[in-house]
Amino acid sequence: MFIHTVDRVLNLLTDNTDLEPCGTATTYLLNRVIVDLRSNTLDLTTTTTLSESLIDLANHQILVYPYKDVPACWRRLLTDASLGMACCLSMRLNNECGTTEVGWETEQRTWRKVIKVLDLAIVVAGAPGTNRREIIDEFIDRAQQRLTELRRASAYPLSTAHVTPSSLEPSSPRGQKRPRLEDINPSPSTISSSFPPLTLPENYPLVIHPIHRPTPIPSLLSFSSHINSPNPTPLIISEGAISHWPAFHPPRIWSDPSYLLSVAADRVVPVEIGSRYTDEAWTQRMMRFGDFVNKYVLEGAGYQKPNGADGSTITQDAPLKPCTSIRSTDPKLIAYLAQHDLLAQIPRLRRDIAVPDYCYLSPEPAPEYPTPPATSDAVITNAWFGPRGTVSPLHHDPYHNLLAQVVGRKFVRLYAPGEVKKLYPFEGMLENTSQVDVEKPDHAQFPAFADAKYVEGILSPGEMLYIPPKWWHYVRSLDVSFSVSFWF
Numbered sequence: 001m002f003i004h005t006v007d008r009v010l011n012l013l014t015d016n017t018d019l020e021p022c023g024t025a026t027t028y029l030l031n032r033v034i035v036d037l038r039s040n041t042l043d044l045t046t047t048t049t050l051s052e053s054l055i056d057l058a059n060h061q062i063l064v065y066p067y068k069d070v071p072a073c074w075r076r077l078l079t080d081a082s083l084g085m086a087c088c089l090s091m092r093l094n095n096e097c098g099t100t101e102v103g104w105e106t107e108q109r110t111w112r113k114v115i116k117v118l119d120l121a122i123v124v125a126g127a128p129g130t131n132r133r134e135i136i137d138e139f140i141d142r143a144q145q146r147l148t149e150l151r152r153a154s155a156y157p158l159s160t161a162h163v164t165p166s167s168l169e170p171s172s173p174r175g176q177k178r179p180r181l182e183d184i185n186p187s188p189s190t191i192s193s194s195f196p197p198l199t200l201p202e203n204y205p206l207v208i209h210p211i212h213r214p215t216p217i218p219s220l221l222s223f224s225s226h227i228n229s230p231n232p233t234p235l236i237i238s239e240g241a242i243s244h245w246p247a248f249h250p251p252r253i254w255s256d257p258s259y260l261l262s263v264a265a266d267r268v269v270p271v272e273i274g275s276r277y278t279d280e281a282w283t284q285r286m287m288r289f290g291d292f293v294n295k296y297v298l299e300g301a302g303y304q305k306p307n308g309a310d311g312s313t314i315t316q317d318a319p320l321k322p323c324t325s326i327r328s329t330d331p332k333l334i335a336y337l338a339q340h341d342l343l344a345q346i347p348r349l350r351r352d353i354a355v356p357d358y359c360y361l362s363p364e365p366a367p368e369y370p371t372p373p374a375t376s377d378a379v380i381t382n383a384w385f386g387p388r389g390t391v392s393p394l395h396h397d398p399y400h401n402l403l404a405q406v407v408g409r410k411f412v413r414l415y416a417p418g419e420v421k422k423l424y425p426f427e428g429m430l431e432n433t434s435q436v437d438v439e440k441p442d443h444a445q446f447p448a449f450a451d452a453k454y455v456e457g458i459l460s461p462g463e464m465l466y467i468p469p470k471w472w473h474y475v476r477s478l479d480v481s482f483s484v485s486f487w488f
């Protein structure tokens with residue numbers, strides 16, 4: 001089955017005119033990879049090393065430039081060399097299967113490596129070039145399905161090692177810009193089929209100046225006139241906002257860790273580690289989705305492993321037990337899959353949501369707002385998934401925003417653009433971010449903050465928050481939370 005995919009990849013890679021700016025030596029070496037794979041008479045070790053070197057070269061070149069200025073040829077080289085590498089790995093496994101009995105570990109290692117290499121081509125390079133993205137999605141889907149099948153058949157566990165490609169670390173803070181768990185993990189009994197129910201966290205906020213919740217929810221027309229009014233204000237759209245989404249509609253598949261893992265356990269995704277991006281210790285890592293869910297989300301949600309929070313594998317002998325206390329607030333243990341277009345990376349998850357019609361109203365450009373996002377549908381979609389206690393510090397963005405809450409609750413506080421003088425933005429790259437810790441302000445250092453006017457609210461599952469452009473917003477999750485934002 002993979003061999004058929006490999007053939008198609010090799011046909012695609014033959015067209016390498018777009019790689020010419022990388023130099024003749026580079027195109028020659030990529031051709032060598034294709035020729036070796038086609039003949040398949042070698043053990044392909046050298047070919048794998050060659051693909052790896054081309055990947056390194058591309059990563060190196062990509063890091064030389066600010067991302068927006070990276071010459072297209074290097075992103076394309078990363079994509080094509082990664083596809084070459086995925087083919088080498090699958091052919092070697094296939095050849096080995098022909099001669100010896102290949103163990104689970106070897107097979108798992110191979111498919112994980114294939115997924116990692118291809119995910120990095122998507123996340124780092126954007127997988128440019130004719131049909132590249134489609135074939136990458138197909139390759140990854142097959143590899144993920146194979147891993148899921150093998151786990152289902154043999155009850156093999158997930159492992160929890162981090163992958164930290166140097167090409168993505170360290171990274172810049174975002175403010176700067178920039179089938180079921182039993183299939184995956186050992187046994188249905190070890191993990192709840194849903195994140196824990198909503199309870200009252202210790203630091204549940206008191207809402208004093210609530211955000212307006214229009215009833216009935218706004219028609220397209222009234223929403224359009226609201227967002228085009230001179231000073232649009234935040235709204236919470238409470239009813240029916242996302243009730244038709246498969247992600248939210250009962251049985252609420254996104255509230256079920258086993259579903260999420262069956263779709264994405266071995267995918268490699270960017271995760272923010274640390275309580276907030278303004279902290280010194282904050283960093284970003286590429287990590288397997290399954291490791292992120294096990295180590296940070298399930299543990300953070302009030303489940304503990306008998307051996308402590310060491311990131312070790314959750315196995316059948318080591319079932320998760322409900323934790324008696326609220327999880328530690330150690331910032332190192334807080335991790336957030338934040339502001340990442342996860343749904344573009346994993347098309348199966350994209351099918352679980354729908355872009356709200358409100359996003360297609362083409363808001364009037366206003367002098368202080370830039371043009372709509374330069375994407376094909378003029379909408380930028382981001383996923384925000386993490387445990388209780390993630391914080392997005394007070395900041396603003398240049399677009400209209402609909403933040404849809406699928407799982408768990410979030411506390412949100414918003415300040416109008418005119419309050420900026422009382423919000424003490426950082427200088428330089430983080431000028432869209434306030435220095436003030438909204439829920440624990442240092443009044444001596446930031447005396448005017450106490451006078452800043454605001455609105456706030458608890459965003460519950462099924463609700464959607466409208467944030468006007470340039471409105472300052474602070475967000476803290478009160479539960480395991482999964483939201484999707486749409487900038488338009």
Ligand SMILES: O=C(O)CCC(=O)C(=O)O
Binds near residue numbers: 401403473483
């Ligand atoms: O949900 C969050 O943590 C932050 C959301 C946000 O900042 C946004 O949608 O722009």
